[in-house]
Amino acid sequence: MTLPQLGATTLADLQAPVLARLEDVTAEMRRMIEEDLPLISEANEHLLQMRGKMFRPTLVLLADQATGGPRQNAATLAAVIEVIHLATLVHDDAVDHSTLRRGMPTINALFSHQVSVIMGDFLYSRAVVELVRLGNLDALRILSRVTTAMTVGEMRQLLAHDPLAFTEEQYDLLISAKTASLMSGACEVGALHAELPYRSALASFGEKLGMAFQITDDLLDYTADEAMTGKPSGLDLREHKVTLPLIHALPKLTPGERRALEALMRDPEPGEQAIASVIEAVRTHGGLDYAMGRAQQLIGEAEEELSVLPDSPARETLRASLGYILDRRR
Amino acid sequence: MTLPQLGATTLADLQAPVLARLEDVTAEMRRMIEEDLPLISEANEHLLQMRGKMFRPTLVLLADQATGGPRQNAATLAAVIEVIHLATLVHDDAVDHSTLRRGMPTINALFSHQVSVIMGDFLYSRAVVELVRLGNLDALRILSRVTTAMTVGEMRQLLAHDPLAFTEEQYDLLISAKTASLMSGACEVGALHAELPYRSALASFGEKLGMAFQITDDLLDYTADEAMTGKPSGLDLREHKVTLPLIHALPKLTPGERRALEALMRDPEPGEQAIASVIEAVRTHGGLDYAMGRAQQLIGEAEEELSVLPDSPARETLRASLGYILDRRR
Known part of the structure; x- marks a missing residue:
């Protein structure tokens, strides 16, 4: 395996080759979830505003273009993926009682x-209606498995009553279900009409990219500050969520560090100081380096999957998306 | 239109012709929602115990038999319908914060x-996975429209901020969405492989039967006592839910009765006496008779739909199901 040599990449770089088509995706999303009922149309407007970076639709369109596209229904499939993503965000926020997402109220x-329980159901039902309208049983097969995996992953997270007993294997299962499965689905759906080896390669590419995406996202919680990410550093720890850096550092903590961590986990509202010292202990014992190493390994594996595809500008942009994911740590 | 001459019918009468197949339905449900994860398997066991009367699967199997069945996949489709029904019950209870359903904890x-938000998502995702496995785009089309209609109906209910401004037209829209759509879907899915006129007739039959079902259900709240239905009489009024009997009686109330009703609607926990006197006013002004009249009219229209079908024991059992619905008032 060769480690990728990837330069700094911005989201704008990734989206440049598909920019016009991303506007079609937004129009398709709007058409799909339109409903002449006050509560639903207000919630829709709000969701379309907070829809964020459109990273998953970008993957669909790039996978499409890297395998012989642009194809006519790729923008619609990309819109379906983003609507499913919104449905899961809405239900996640309902389950977690979150009040903010991307700096906007949930x-x-x-x-x-x-409203949020019903709205999530509405969005998911509309996504299925749309896939049926396309008559696309393959996409339905992929995406219904993805949503099942996501719900099982959510349930797994609820079952983790003792956060400090959470293993790396359980963490992998969780991030595969909650993040990688939909990114894998996005890449596979974009290549649905391509030859099977391309389709399989892109499904694996998306799975590995998604795992790396979640690991770097979890790392940001240990490294980035509020002004940069819109997310306060240490939020996961504040909510007693255990992610890869801590899982790795856990057996190496000194007895004093371990006691401080256990106190933090018992405290319903741990203070800044307690969080900062656990972050420092995790850093000292190599938790951040280990997590970054795993992300880099996954990125390398994802890059290898791309070698099956014919050379094309879209393939190179998919490769660059791996650099974008690693860059997010800064 | 001839009003039906229907004798007393029990659920056992309706289920006698499909009894063995209903066991297949339960086995299919079990297979479909199985998952090797503690929380999900415990929730599944509980749901299978409280699954109730299996009225919707009975409709699927009877529609199948009335149109040339038994067909091989009818039990699976019936199981999908009941799993979707369970998913909606689980989310309804989550939205309403209900603690009891059919005498069992929610x-x-x-x-x-x-858990209930995630569990509903899980059940619905599994239902879609199963329809994809059958490769049945027609059933997917029907049922994704049904679930969309159900969510829009739920949202409509939330929007009804002023219960006393609720019109009969809005009530019709609501019960069509929340109850009749899935019963119509059940009947249509059972006739999926039959000639189009049979399929359309059964879809309309199910829609009308479902409307009558909900009207008689709402009537029971005004007429039945706790021992008979497991549901305390007047529960809807206690929760400030306005149904057909009250909608009809509303413009006829005396000023004193109107004031008493408004007081009840403002009272977060109205007393037995306040509820009993509103029930009495609704009865006096013909609200119960009117609602029963509408249910009978719908039952008559549903019966007419059946005349398109060839004569068969299953068709006669479908006819008898209309009598069962009216009988529920006693």
């Missing part, structure tokens, strides 16, 4: 918990 | 609100 905060 | 009461 549906449960803005409307109510009830 | 998923949100037994586990948590979080």
Whole structure:
């Protein structure tokens, strides 16, 4: 395996080759979730505003272009993927009672918990209606498995009653289900009409990219500050969520560090100081380096999957997306 | 239109012709929702125990037999319908914070609100996975429209901020979405491989039967006592839910009765006496008779739909199911 030599890449770089088509995706999303009912149309407007970076639709369109596209229905499939993503965000926020996402109020905060449960169901039902309209059983097969995996992953997370007993294997299962499965689905759906080896390679590429994406996202919690990410550093620890850096550092903690960590986990609202010292201990014992190493390994494996595809500008942009994911740590 | 002459019918009468196949349905449900994860398997066991009367699967199997069945995949389709029904019950209970259903604790009461949101998503995803496995785009089309209609109906219910401004037209839209759509889907899915006129007739039959079902269900709240239905009389009023009997009686109330009703609607926990006197006013002004009249009319229209079908024991059992629905008032 060769480690990738990837330069700094911005999201704008990745989206440049598909920029016009991303506008079609937004139009398709709007068409798909339109409903002449006050509560739903207000929630829709809000969701379209907070829809964020459109990273998953970008993957669909790039996978399409890297395997003989642009094909006509790729923008619609990309919109379906993003609507499913929104449905899961809305239900995640409902389950977690989150009040903010990407600096904007969540549906449960803005409307109510009830609205967010129903709204998630509505979005998911509409996504299925759309896939049926396309008559695309393959996409339905892939995406219904993805959503099943995501719900099982959510349940797994609830079952982790003792966060300090969470193993790296369980962490891998969790991030595969909650993040990698949909990114894998996005890449595979973009290559649905391509030859099977291309389709399989892109599915694996998306799985590995998704795992690396979640690991670097979890790392940001240990490294980035609020002004840069819109997310306060240490938020996961504050919510007693255990991610890869801590899992790796855990057996290496000194008895004093371990006691401090256990106190933090018992404290419903741990203070800044307690969080900062656990972050420092995790850094000292190599937790951040280990997690970055695993992300880099996954990125390398993802890059190898791309070698099956014919050379094309879209393939090179997919390769560059791996650099984008690693860059997010800064 | 001839009003039906229907004798007393029990659920056991309706299920006699499909009894063996209903056991297949339960086995299929079990297979479909199986998952080797503690929380999910416990929730599954609980749901299978409280699955209730299996009225919707019975409709699927009877529609199948009335149109040339038994066909091989009808039991699987019936199981999918019941799994979708369970998914909607689980989310309804989560949205309403209900603690009891059919005398058993709800998923949100037994586990948590979080588990019930995820569990509903899991059940619905599995239902879609199963329809994809059958390769049945027609069933997917029908049922994804049904679930969309159900979520829009739920949202409509949330929007009804002023219960006393609720019109009969809005009530019709609501019960069509929340109850009739899935019963119509059940009947249509059972006739999926039959000639189009049979399929359309059964879809309309199910829609009308479903409307009558919900109207008689809402009537029971005004007429039946706790011992008979497991549901305390007047529960809807206690929760400030306005149904057909009250909608009809509303413009006829005396000023004193109107004031008493408004007081009840403002009272977060109205007393037995306040509820009993509103029920009495609704009865006096013909609200119960009107609702029963509408149910009978719908039952008559549903019966007419059946006349398109060839004569068969299953068709006669479908006819008898209309009598069962009216009988539920006693």
